[in-house]
Amino acid sequence: MEPVLVLAIDTSTATVVSGVVADGRTIGETILPDCRDHNEQLVVATQRALEQAGKTFQDVDAVVVGAGPGPFTGLRVGMATGAAFADALGIPVYGVCSLDAIAAQIPGTALVTSDARRREVYWATYQDGVRTSEPEVNAYADVNTEGFDAVNVPQNLQDKIAGTHDLYPTPAALVSLVDFAVEPTKLTPLYLRRPDAKEPAARPKSPAIPDVAL
The missing domain is CATH 3.30.420.40 (ATPase, nucleotide binding domain)
Known part of the structure; x- marks a missing residue:
């Protein structure tokens, strides 16, 4: 239900x-x-x-x-x-x-990117919100924006990659995006590469948010 x-x-x-x-x-x-x-x-x-x-x-x-x-x-x-x-x-x-949640707001063919830092972006391609390529991470110059009806690029990167949208x-x-009739699987973060920095030390436990290991 x-x-x-x-x-x-x-x-x-x-x-x-x-x-x-x-x-x-x-x-x-x-x-x-x-x-x-x-x-x-x-x-x-x-x-x-x-x-x-x-x-x-x-x-x-x-x-x-x-x-x-x-x-x-x-x-x-x-x-x-x-x-x-x-x-x-x-x-x-x-x-x-x-990225799928951004693409769900864009009709037609779309290239959806988000800032990966290190002069790189995460990206995937879509047709009417349906993913047509798996998410990847590449340097700005290696991302081909040609042939798409829409290109989503964060505002801070629009001088690096020509974009038509800046959506979140x-x-x-x-x-x-969720099929609630299906049992949820284990949460798995999609990092695509190693972290930029060491994980910070654990903070004191908040009564509102129990510690959860991912």
């Missing part, structure tokens, strides 16, 4: 996304563009989204998390937090490809 209320989270890009979706419609969301501290902002963003929707954590039936690809530290924050919410509430958590994974798009 499809859940009534879904919490959707994505931290695979510079934009922190947290929203509450009911019947395919976003009823509360917090979007933080160019966020520099995903770890500090995500829980607050989620609380604001729930307040906007007039709901509490106890009303949530499932969690959907953008699984990347994305830089190690930011991506792990969203996945660990989403998994912790689900574990604390005793509800299922589903992981989806973040919306809560409704993230939820639309």
